[in-house]
Amino acid sequence: MSQQAANLVEPINPVESVANQTQAILIEPPRRWEALELREFWRYRELLYFLTWRDVKVRYKQTAIGAAWAILQPFLTMVVFSVIFGSLIQVPSDGVPYPIFSYAALLPWTFFAGALTRSGNSLVYDANLVSKVYFPRMILPFAAVLSLLVDFAIAFIVLLGMMLFYGIVPGIAVLTLPLFLLLAFMTALACGLWLSAVNVKYRDVAYVIPFLTQFWLFMTPVAYSSSIIPEAWRPLYGLNPMAGVIEGFRWALLSTGQIPSGPIFVSAAVVIALLIGGLFYFQRMESQFADIV
């Protein structure tokens, strides 16, 4: 005991202890609404990186063809769409070959649908982490969405090949592509935040997500062109942010139609509202996650 006691009086590095004084953490009951802890999120950015990296690494482990799935998923869908909608039903494709018309849309759509599914299930999937370790929980849905960006990048290579094949040279508009990707990212994240938070308490969400993505696919001009939507309905159509994203992708890559500026702004406004709401809702539910997950 005396030896241990001697350790008590061992001088503590003064610089260190001053630093400790400033970083005292207060633990108290949750309040109804709390300010967003974005600084805390930033402090844990390395964990965000590692979880994203884990999701990417693990996704195609022990599969025979590995990351080729990232290409095959949108590619095979494109083939099916081309046969059914392009050849059989002959859906108009704004003057570009149907395969590339649909692939340019399937690219952001596959990203979005995958990101939505993964992030919606992220908290339940990592329930073990949530109930045992502290970190800003927002990192989990965020990492899930980020990890799908890698798949997007891989599938994008095929698009470049197809554009080469069809001899399509994008105009200056292609520079706006990251903006549309950002919009898709924010949409997926916003939905992911809402769904994952609800999923913690109601596992029904896990069953709702497949229906949601399927339903949403039909509401979004992936297989068809939004030019078949009557003009009067267009602004309303903009309420679906993914419609704006996909129109934007086609416009930026294939120069079809013109910049759908009206609906895009409606989409952006919807997404920002959804995202801010999602952040606050998520943070409000966060204090209960560990107890009920």
Add this chain to the structure above:
Amino acid sequence: MRDIAIHVENLGKRYCIGERRETYGTLRDTLMQAMQTALRALRGRGSHHGKAEIWALRDLSFELKRGEVLGIIGRNGAGKSTLLKILSRVTRPTVGRAWIHGRVGSLLEVGTGFHPELTGRENIYLNGAVLGMKKTEIRQKFDEIVEFAEIEQFLDTPVKRYSSGMYMRLAFSIAAHLEPEILIVDEVLAVGDAAFRKKCLGKMQDISSREGRTILFVSHDTDAIQRLCWRCILLEHGHALADGDPASVVARYLSVHSFKGCPNAWIDLSHTARMGTGEARFVALQFSSQCAETAFQPYSKGPLEFSLAVESDAARSVGSVAVSLRDLSGLRLVNADTVLIDRAIPLRKGCNLIRLRIDSLYLNPGVYRLGLWLADPITVYAANTPYDYIESAFEIEVIKVESDGNGLGPNSVVTCDFDVVDVS
């Protein structure tokens, strides 16, 4: 305030039991749940009807000085884990507050965040990040971690191919190289084989005495608490029942609800405090020295036979069934564990009877506490929980039969057979 590491003030946490245990896992559950809710609504009762509340922690206040090692002891459901979860910020309290000065590292479970598909090397980075280490920090300590875990050759093998021992060693090694100013540790560290436990406790002793860190340690294990801690708090039903030096708090802990067992009669264990998954559990026990002259009471150097009634919810084979005897300070003196004789016990679904015999009991006359343990050594590693563990079921008195000549009591912990062979 300079030397205070943790300050806890009137901390309380309330759980709604209904909410906590509801299962929404499968579609069938969901439908059943939906139907039940609908039925209840039809009958005019809300779905919140009958939802019980429980205070897992209530009015707890204490202060922990920098460099102090505090043990927290208490039975299952006493609020220990809840306290740790609040202090490590996994969950929030319902009332009260706590201040924490310094970087906290918490180990509520070893290997949290391990991914079975990833290699040892990858998991070191992932788990390190999960525990709050910076990438540069992990890189710096990488070799040390690998060396401590003794897994050099398997660094690039997915951890799902690891043996349970390797898995635990790696997990603990990463955690042990975390360098927080305040370390919060749950008892899971103390699960595993004896050598591993010793290594873990040794490392923790190192951390506290050599590096002067503040440690908050929760355990059922009275030995570990006494060896490691300078101070101990006894929790019961969310309240602090005692706070003081480990020896007296542990004695207090062990003396709560204890009774002396009678030999050669079935003793009901179904209401005894315990931990474990409960998939298989002790329901009753009988002990006897098989000697009518002592009225079947166990005696020094005599045999002791146990009949253990074990209920299992499925047919399974358990590798470790153990009966232990501790002295009143909690020191384990005897541990008759089937894992030591390499005997797996096959259990039927339902009730089973296991008879276990200690040939000679080398204990001095006195009062001892009986403990019971039922586990599969493999799943203990994987899930961190035995099927059933009763630290102190009841007290057993060991009597003396041989006359001890001059009436002097034995001056030792255990006894032995001895004689004078020769004098020349």
